[in-house]
Amino acid sequence: MDISLESKYLKELGNGNHKAFDTLYIQYSPKVKHFLTGFIKNPDEASDMAQDIFYKIWTNRETISKVDSFKAYLFRMARNMIYDYYEHSLIEENYQQKEQYKSDYSDLIEEELYAKELSLLIDIAVEKMPPQRRNIFIMSRKDGLSNEEISLRLNISKRTVENHLTQALAELRKIAYSIILLFF
CATH class of the missing domain: 1.10.1740.10 (RNA polymerase sigma factor, region 2, helix turn helix motif)
Structure with a gap:
C-alpha cells in the first residue's frame, strides 16, 4: 500500500x-x-x-x-x-511439569505407605506363625539362606523346610488377598 x-x-x-x-x-x-x-x-x-x-x-x-x-x-x-x-x-x-512431579511424588509416597503397611502386616502374620515355621521363614526370606542351609542349621530335612515355607507363603497369600479385597 x-x-x-x-x-x-x-x-x-x-x-x-x-x-x-x-x-x-x-x-x-x-x-x-x-x-x-x-x-x-x-x-x-x-x-x-x-x-x-x-x-x-x-x-x-x-x-x-x-x-x-x-x-x-x-x-x-x-x-x-x-x-x-x-x-x-x-x-x-x-x-505442567511441576504438577506432574507433584503427582508422581504423591504416588511414590502413597506407594511407600502401602509398602510399609504391607510389610507391617506381613511381620504381624509371621509373628503369629508357629515358632518353627516363623524361624524357617525368617531364615529364608530375611536372612537369605537357602533351604539346604536352613535344614543343616536346624538339623531337619530339606523337605520339612520346603513344607514350612510353602505353608508360610500360603498364609501370607491369604492375607495379601484379603488386603487386595479391602482396597479394591
Whole structure:
C-alpha cells in the first residue's frame, strides 16, 4: 500500500472510520497471519492472534493515527505477541511439569505407605506363625539362606523346610488377598 494512502487511512481510523479500518485489515491481515503462522506453526492460533492485534488497533485507534509506518508497527505488535505466546507456553509447560512431579511424588509416597503397611502386616502374620515355621521363614526370606542351609542349621530335612515355607507363603497369600479385597 502506498505510504500517503496508508497515512490517509490511519488518520481516518483515528477518527473512528470503520471503512478505513476495514481497508487496513483487508490489506494487512493475511500478511500478519502468515507471519505469525511461520513462528507458531498453528494456523488457528495465528488467526486468533491476528484478530487480537487488529482488535488492539481498533481500541487504540487514536494513538495509531500518529504512527509513521503502520506496517512496521503492525509487525512489531505481531513480534511481541509471539514473544508473549512463547513465554506463556514456557510458563504453562513448567507448571505442567511441576504438577506432574507433584503427582508422581504423591504416588511414590502413597506407594511407600502401602509398602510399609504391607510389610507391617506381613511381620504381624509371621509373628503369629508357629515358632518353627516363623524361624524357617525368617531364615529364608530375611536372612537369605537357602533351604539346604536352613535344614543343616536346624538339623531337619530339606523337605520339612520346603513344607514350612510353602505353608508360610500360603498364609501370607491369604492375607495379601484379603488386603487386595479391602482396597479394591
